[in-house]
Amino acid sequence: LKPGDYYFVETAAPAGYELNDSKLNFTVELQTTTKVATVAATNAEKTGSVVLNKTDSDTGKTLSGAVFDLYKKDGTKVxxxxxxDAKGQIQVNDLKPGDYYFIETAAPAGYELNDSKLNFTVEFQATTKVATVAATNAEKTGSVVLNKT
Structure with missing residues (x-):
């Protein structure tokens, strides 16, 4: 390259990464001694999504009003x-690839709390994939007493 000011512009990102279309400026200086100009470019991984579906363990009916916390595998709260919602779903977007889990913190009215870890993985997004998680609750049971006289 002849001495002067130049720039790179990324036209295609690697699979699974966001395009970084910012100008990457550099200058080729007059070569009295050989110098190589260097430019650093970065890309962010494409983020993924997860959908949790909450249902009654007996009937399969969708359940609204269940409350969850979302964590990274290492225990960091996300x-x-x-x-x-009314469809018994929670959708979380903009998750970086990696392992996560949901923990239920409040069950819908009339249902037992299911506090088991619900693990899932957000995969590297070469093509868009949505992770899904199934969660169930059992209805609270009651008692009856019969008095025969």
């Missing part, structure tokens, strides 16, 4: 107080 989000809290996520509540299932």
């Amino acid at each position: 989000a809290s107080d996520l509540t299932t």
Whole structure:
């Protein structure tokens, strides 16, 4: 390259990464001694999504009003107080590839709390994939007493 000011512009990102289309400027100086100009370029991994589906363990009916916290595998809290909607779902977007889990913090009215870890993985996003998690609750049971006289 002749001495002067130049720039790179990325036209295609590697699979699974966001395009970084910012100008990467550099200058080729007059070569009295050989010098190589260097430019650093970075890309962010594409983020993924997860959908949690909450249902009654007996009937399969969708359950709204269940509250969850979301954690990274290492125990770092990502989000809290996520509540299932009328379709019994929670959707979380913009998650970097990696391992995560949900923990239920409040069950829908009339249901037992299911506090088991619900593990899932957000895969490297070469093509868009949405992780899904199934969660169930058992209805609270009651008692009856018969008095025969």
